Amino acid sequence: MSNHFDRLKKNIFTIILGEIALMILVHWLFRQPTYWLDVILIVLNMILIVAVFELFDSVLAKRNLALTKIIGEEASQAFVFGNIGLLTYDSNLTVTWANDFLVSRFENIIGKQISVWLPETQALFNSEAELVTVTVDEYTYEIAKKEEGQTLYFKDITAQHVMKELSTNQQMVLGYIHLDNYEETALYSDDKTTGQIDTNIRQRIIEWARSQGILVRRLRTNRLMLVLNQQLFENLIQDNFSIMNTVHEEAAKLDVAITLSIGFGKGSNDVQTLDEMALNALELAQSRGGDQIAIKAYDQEVEYLGGSSQAQEKRSKVRARIIGQTLKDLIHKSDNVILVGHKEMDFDSMGSAIAMNNIVRSNGKDAFIVMAGGIEEKLQRAFNEYEEELKKTCVFIDETQIAKTALPKSLVIMLDHHNASQSSVPNLITKSKRVVVIDHHRRNQDFTFDPMMVYTETAASSCCELVTELIPYQSKHIELTKEEATMVLTGVVIDTNRFRNRTGSRTFEVASLLKQCGADPLKADEFLKDDFATFELKAKLFHSMSVDEHGLAIASLPNESVSRSIMSQVADSMLSIKEVEAAFVVARDDDQVAVSARSNGNVNVHVIMEKMNGGGHFAAAGLQRSNTTVSEVLAELKAVLQHSVDEEDKINESHSVE
Ligand SMILES: [Mn+2]
Numbered sequence: 155m156s157n158h159f160d161r162l163k164k165n166i167f168t169i170i171l172g173e174i175a176l177m178i179l180v181h182w183l184f185r186q187p188t189y190w191l192d193v194i195l196i197v198l199n200m201i202l203i204v205a206v207f208e209l210f211d212s213v214l215a216k217r218n219l220a221l222t223k224i225i226g227e228e229a230s231q232a233f234v235f236g237n238i239g240l241l242t243y244d245s246n247l248t249v250t251w252a253n254d255f256l257v258s259r260f261e262n263i264i265g266k267q268i269s270v271w272l273p274e275t276q277a278l279f280n281s282e283a284e285l286v287t288v289t290v291d292e293y294t295y296e297i298a299k300k301e302e303g304q305t306l307y308f309k310d311i312t313a314q315h316v317m318k319e320l321s322t323n324q325q326m327v328l329g330y331i332h333l334d335n336y337e338e339t340a341l342y343s344d345d346k347t348t349g350q351i352d353t354n355i356r357q358r359i360i361e362w363a364r365s366q367g368i369l370v371r372r373l374r375t376n377r378l379m380l381v382l383n384q385q386l387f388e389n390l391i392q393d394n395f396s397i398m399n400t401v402h403e404e405a406a407k408l409d410v411a412i413t414l415s416i417g418f419g420k421g422s423n424d425v426q427t428l429d430e431m432a433l434n435a436l437e438l439a440q441s442r443g444g445d446q447i448a449i450k451a452y453d454q455e456v457e458y459l460g461g462s463s464q465a466q467e468k469r470s471k472v473r474a475r476i477i478g479q480t481l482k483d484l485i486h487k488s489d490n491v492i493l494v495g496h497k498e499m500d501f502d503s504m505g506s507a508i509a510m511n512n513i514v515r516s517n518g519k520d521a522f523i524v525m526a527g528g529i530e531e532k533l534q535r536a537f538n539e540y541e542e543e544l545k546k547t548c549v550f551i552d553e554t555q556i557a558k559t560a561l562p563k564s565l566v567i568m569l570d571h572h573n574a575s576q577s578s579v580p581n582l583i584t585k586s587k588r589v590v591v592i593d594h595h596r597r598n599q600d601f602t603f604d605p606m607m608v609y610t611e612t613a614a615s616s617c618c619e620l621v622t623e624l625i626p627y628q629s630k631h632i633e634l635t636k637e638e639a640t641m642v643l644t645g646v647v648i649d650t651n652r653f654r655n656r657t658g659s660r661t662f663e664v665a666s667l668l669k670q671c672g673a674d675p676l677k678a679d680e681f682l683k684d685d686f687a688t689f690e691l692k693a694k695l696f697h698s699m700s701v702d703e704h705g706l707a708i709a710s711l712p713n714e715s716v717s718r719s720i721m722s723q724v725a726d727s728m729l730s731i732k733e734v735e736a737a738f739v740v741a742r743d744d745d746q747v748a749v750s751a752r753s754n755g756n757v758n759v760h761v762i763m764e765k766m767n768g769g770g771h772f773a774a775a776g777l778q779r780s781n782t783t784v785s786e787v788l789a790e791l792k793a794v795l796q797h798s799v800d801e802e803d804k805i806n807e808s809h810s811v812e
Pocket of ligand 1: 502503570594616617649
């Protein structure tokens with residue numbers, strides 16, 4: 155249409171130019187005024203003006219006709235009244251016509267290329283969406299496309315949009331803060347330290363909350379409640395929950411093991427639901443090792459923040475002392491103690507059972523070590539060699555002997571695991587009313603039984619380390635035999651991959667204590683040697699290994715069955731290669747497919763495995779699945795890794811922009 159007017163303008167201009175030229179020519183030829191020509195030209199121009207008006211009138215009529223054709227006369231009035239815009243476009247997505255409402259909102263709307271002007275509408279044109287929301291200047295519009303015919307409808311929803319944003323921002327958020335290890339620390343600290351904890355840590359949290367505009371109330375000495383809204387919550391996310399770092403720093407200055415676990419509930423208008431969600435989130439944050447934030451939004455999966463720093467040696471000896479004393483009391487109140495490891499018993503399970511056996515016996519009670527649910531090959535070899543010596547101090551029982559050993563007041567101690575299903579004797583765990591859990595694995599789900607005491611320390615190298623540490627807190631002096639000490643040491647050696655991973659100063663303290671009892675490190679090394687078949691299997695895995703430019707290494711075997719311990723050993727060895735940041739081994743273990751993931755500390759493999767419904771620690775994680783193939787799991791792993799690399803890039807990009 156605009157072309158049409160352009161042509162018309164050009165034509166009129168040409169006619170006027172022609173008239174002037176003609177007048178000059180006639181004046182020059184006749185050298186006197188030519189009134190007849192002036193009269194002719196004036197009449198001609200009048201005709202021209204009338205013609206142009208006529209043309210405009212007819213175009214306007216056509217336009218109105220088009221409008222009424224599309225929306226009807228009355229409806230068109232209603233559209234203007236209801237702030238509804240309407241436009242038509244041609245096959246090039248160029249605006250050919252717009253109603254008065256749109257013309258008043260957008261300058262020079264006719265002739266605009268829609269896809270350039272409002273890129274969001276692309277989704278309408280390729281049928282990805284039926285409705286798009288677009289904000290231009292201070293107005294927000296909902297835009298829909300007419301099924302047939304090249305027409306777009308605009309609905310001004312600015313008011314609703316503002317209201318919605320306002321109400322979302324005002325939505326209530328509930329939070330609970332728990333000071334991890336506060337009670338234990340306060341119990342065994344002098345008054346001065348306790349006072350400092352109160353001013354430097356507890357008071358700082360309250361000040362932080364107030365400065366953020368949050369209502370904060372102390373519920374118990376170690377628990378605070380937060381009341382805020384969505385907008386304030388967004389601010390906390392922007393602020394990266396700086397309070398977590400403040401508490402880290404202050405706790406380090408005071409040399410105490412206090413960290414924060416925070417749970418949030420949001421996205422519901424029901425306060426009781428919010429409360430429940432916040433408490434559950436807190437429970438999850440704590441059970442994952444504390445020092446992190448869990449956010450539960452209504453109808454959504456729990457999100458975790460923090461906990462991305464590898465568990466430092468932040469646990470306090472105070473806790474070991476309390477656990478040691480509580481355990482002593484529990485043992486005294488029990489008829490006897492049954493020590494249970496996990497299925498496919500390994501050196502850590504066995505070693506910690508042997509150490510615990512000594513603690514129980516020093517307290518004058520009988521202890522029984524359950525041998526059921528399979529045993530690892532190397533451990534079996536070591537056990538055969540030491541059997542005679544070990545049986546002088548330990549009583550080993552199999553599944554059939556449990557019935558007559560378990561008494562109403564037997565204490566069952568689960569070692570190196572915390573799930574009944576992983577236990578070598580799941581029935582005993584679920585039936586028993588007196589269960590203690592001692593483990594160094596991160597908890598990722600609720601207990602299916604009701605434990606009397608739980609001692610999980612994810613920062614500890616091994617269960618052997620945790621149990622050995624309890625020895626000095628027993629009233630009687632305990633000395634392990636040379637063979638016992640060697641078995642316990644082997645548990646530490648294998649779980650730390652020869653003092654490489656998760657090895658803290660307390661790991662060496664434990665090793666030193668074991669050495670004093672005569673532990674033989676060379677023997678431990680010998681126990682861990684491979685036979686030829688294992689060596690061959692490992693070599694095959696190494697042969698399949700590839701490393702990408704991000705240092706992510708993957709090894710896999712599609713057909714052979716590889717035990718989980720071999721997978722983790724291979725993953726550990728892959729980390730000894732300079733370029734490798736994280737190692738993943740995918741293989742079949744009997745009828746399951748398993749992934750063993752290890753990291754040198756720069757990559758959080760726990761988060762990666764969690765995305766595939768696995769679990770573990772920052773630097774060591776894994777998963778196992780039934781009814782699948784190695785290649786399927788491998789493909790999924792590669793997709794997840796690619797996704798995390800992309801995410802990382804995005805984060806790096808946004809940082810470099812800053
Ligand atoms: Mn272990």
